[in-house]
Amino acid sequence: AQSVTQPDIHITVSEGASLELRCNYSYGATPYLFWYVQSPGQGLQLLLKYFSGDTLVQGIKGFEAEFKRSQSSFNLRKPSVHWSDAAEYFCAVGPPRAAGNKLTFGGGTRVLVKP
């Protein structure tokens, strides 16, 4: 069965510093991979996705993620964090089909931004 692990439950970062959120997955084949962000009281917003091709994926809000097959990882990065990036971030995997991707989510990483 597929699973997603986000090892860090909480991360605190200073505004302007870089951020990296870890995501490891277990899946029979290369799945579709996603990062979502959830601000307090809000739904989930899609940051970026990986289906195939270039393993470095650019997303919205200045985020990027790198797929590493050998490590079964899909870590999310941002070079310089803004206070508005304080939120909870979820990594998710889905079966490698165009639609019908029933997603399996990681437990989430809550990011706190210090001024």
Place this chain on the structure above:
Amino acid sequence: GAGVSQSPSNKVTEKGKDVELRCDPISGHTALYWYRQSLGQGLEFLIYFQGNSAPDKSGLPSDRFSAERTGGSVSTLTIQRTQQEDSAVYLCASSLAEGQYFGPGTRLTVL
């Protein structure tokens, strides 16, 4: 364009009552999903509709939960005889091909 909308945004009910949660997907999206987000369980898949195919109900936690999607658009998630453990945020998502787009959720509190 309009995103996924859900109603109500908050619902407080008494144990044993039935509740209905509504989801309006993005126009033209063929797939619709329900997820549940709770403190102890994280984000869990509940049910998935794709076009006119039979729904994938594999995530529904009990037979008290059901969902329908009328006319390939609006969906209603019904929870019968609610229990306190049903308290959670219920999220709806829709997709066409690449990635799922989520609504703001309905926060259900069962007293």
